Structure formats: C-alpha cells, structure tokens
Amino acid sequence: MKISPLYDRVLLKRIEEQEVRKSGIIIPDTAKEKPQEAEVIAVGKGRVTDEGKVIPLEVKKGDKVLIGKYSGTEVTIDSVEHIILREEEILAKIS
Numbered sequence: 001m002k003i004s005p006l007y008d009r010v011l012l013k014r015i016e017e018q019e020v021r022k023s024g025i026i027i028p029d030t031a032k033e034k035p036q037e038a039e040v041i042a043v044g045k046g047r048v049t050d051e052g053k054v055i056p057l058e059v060k061k062g063d064k065v066l067i068g069k070y071s072g073t074e075v076t077i078d079s080v081e082h083i084i085l086r087e088e089e090i091l092a093k094i095s
Helices: none
Strands: 009-014 037-043 064-067 073-077 080-086 090-094
Touching: none
Parallel strands: none
Antiparallel strands: 009 037, 009 080, 037 064, 064 090, 073 080
C-alpha cells in the first residue's frame, strides 16, 4: 500500500533499540519504552499559509529524527507500525 501524507504531515517508522544492553541484560518487550528515534518514510508537500503559499518541509524521506514518546497517531501499514504526525511535532533531525 502506498501512503502519501497531506500538507505538513510526515510518515515515520520507529527505529527499534537494541534488545541486549551493554551489560548483557535482555529487556522484555513489556518493559520497553517506545523508541524516540524514527526514520522518515514519506512527507507531504508542505504547510499552506493563509495566503495560499506552500512552505516546503525541512525533513525529507530517509532522514533520521527525534520525536516525543507519545507524539503523532500510530497507524499500521502492511502489518508494520508507523506514526503520522505534523512536522512541528518533530523535535530534531539526527545527522
């Protein structure tokens, strides 16, 4: 299925953290927090101003970003969990 976000929305896929910590402890799924790192899968065309001008987004497909733990709306696409949110909810780009 192909998804194209509208306006200033961004489709993300969370980047899963390692299951084994440096000390060798394995964290069970029920005790894990949601990862805050995500990869941009698709972006909308941009934010539309009151005058009708389109302002392009700062992020692009393939960028790695930081998001809040409970940001956006979770959606399942082809049995894979994704998040869709507005660009303003993205905290930072990772380089």
